Each structure stands twice: as structure tokens, then as C-alpha cells.
Amino acid sequence: MTISMYQASVPSLMRTLNNLAAILEKGAAYAEAKKIDPAVLINSRLYPDMFPLGRQVQIASDIARKGAARLAGLEAPTKEDDETTFPELIARLGQTTAYLETLTPSQIDGSEEKSIVLPIGKETMTFEGLPYLLYFILPNVYFHVTTTYDILRHCGVELGKIDYLGKP
């Protein structure tokens, strides 16, 4: 076992998106058990100018999909942000992990110094591959997965750290 750009990216991203899908399943089950309209949870947010749950999930999926594609030097498939239900959000995560699964170590390994140009609004930012992975993709995906978890916890859904980390 060695550490490589592939090893540090694709398996971690797939793992956390799979954990996120399981967290959303628990959110959906909670809404059903408590007879809450699932849209209430999907539109919940921690503060008026923060994104609601549904958008957090879309962004987590986007950063993982586009981030891994950029490391591989590929154009990521585009995705409309049109999910409004838990099953749709879970399906989006499934599409994202299915895409990540198509990426191979040979496409991503060696991308430590690859120049990555990132559109940020009307500007662009340029990263090298390694800091892009370690200081942008990973913390960013974990941010949106954690915030989804935090929104559901704040709404009363019973989740524990193991739901976020996944089984060892």
C-alpha cells in the first residue's frame, strides 16, 4: 500500500459520498416516521444566508466530480441542479460515485504538480494538483457533507459520527 494522488482522492471521495447517501436515507426515514414533508428538511438551513440541505448535497457532489476530473485532465460531465427530493439527491450521489469509479489510478497519479485552473465567479484561480486536492477538494467536500449532517441533526434526525465517517 502506498499513497498516491489517486489513493488520496477517489476512494476518499467515493467513501464520503456513499456515507452522505446513507445519511440522507436516515433523513428521509425520519421525515416519514414523523410525518414531516421531506421538502422541509431539504430546504432547511442553519442561517438565512447559508445554503439549504439540498444545495449542500449538490455542491458536495460537484466538487468531488469536477475536482477528480480536473486531476485526471478530463472534462467532468455537467449536471443540472434539479433535485428536490431525497431519492433524487441520493441518485445524484450514486451518479457521482459511478463517475468517480470510471477514473483510474493511471489517469490521476502523477498529478501533484499539474496546473489546475479553477473558475471562481468571473475570475480564475490556478492551483497545483497536490494543494488543489489537499487544501481545496477534500476540505470542501467534507465541509458540505458535515453541514448536511449538521442541518439534519439540527432538525432532530438521529445521526452519529459513525454515519459520517462510515464503518472502518
Added chain:
Amino acid sequence: MTISMYQASVPSLMRTLNNLAAILEKGAAYAEAKKIDPAVLINSRLYPDMFPLGRQVQIASDIARKGAARLAGLEAPTKEDDETTFPELIARLGQTTAYLETLTPSQIDGSEEKSIVLPIGKETMTFEGLPYLLYFILPNVYFHVTTTYDILRHCGVELGKIDYLGKP
């Protein structure tokens, strides 16, 4: 530039704890500006059975300090959980990054398959070094840093993603 166990751990952990310290500075400034007792923010939580802000910061610091020490095969310095103010929490993060700074690449590199035995309550869990770093230390630290950010945002502190990610 190559990716190694050191490269994927210590700089990322130092970076996110430094970002967390800057986030706490903004929390302290907000409390002062709004004439809110800082203890109110430090004891805020997103749900009654979640940890409050102060504990989130302590746990982020513990996981980073103990995690990096275990990869290096060292015993991490112990730390009382006795911080009750923003300056004390920020100082704890400073002590943690100062400790991380003492760890060298030669101590951590090559720990991909090192056996890591982790006390979890009365049980122990055994990881290899690489999954311990990628699937436990990093997501766990980002979880507690994000939840601290989410608690402060929920309390009205003006923070943006750049505070969490840090300047590129």
C-alpha cells in the same frame, strides 16, 4: 513535489487549525461588537445532544495532535480540556500547531501500513496508517472545524468559505 504521508497530514492539519483559530477570532470579535457574553457562543450547540463549540475545538485539536503522533509512532502530549474562553481555545490551537511543527517528514513518511491501535471507549480499533489518515483523521478534523464554523454561523457570525479553506 510528491505526495507522502507527511505531506498529506501535517501541513493540512496545521492549515485547518490555523484557519479555525482565525474563525474563533471572528467569533470573539462578534461577541464583543454585539455585547454578547462570549461564553454564550462557546456553549452554543446545534442540538441538545451535540457538543458545544468549545468541545468541538478541543476535539479537532485532539484528533490532529494524537493522530499525527500515532502516525509518527510517538505518544502525543496530553492536554486538559479546561479552556472556557476564546483566547484559551485559540491558544490551545496554537499549542497544537506548535507540536505538529516538531514532527518531521522522516518520522511520518512510510507509515502507510503502520498498525495504529486506537482506544474507542473501552474497546480498541486497529487501522493501517493510510486508511487511518484518509478515513479517520482528516474527515474527523474537518468535521469538527466545520461544525464550529456552522455553530458560529448559526449564531450570526459573518464567516465565508474562505475563512474555512484559508487563502490559497
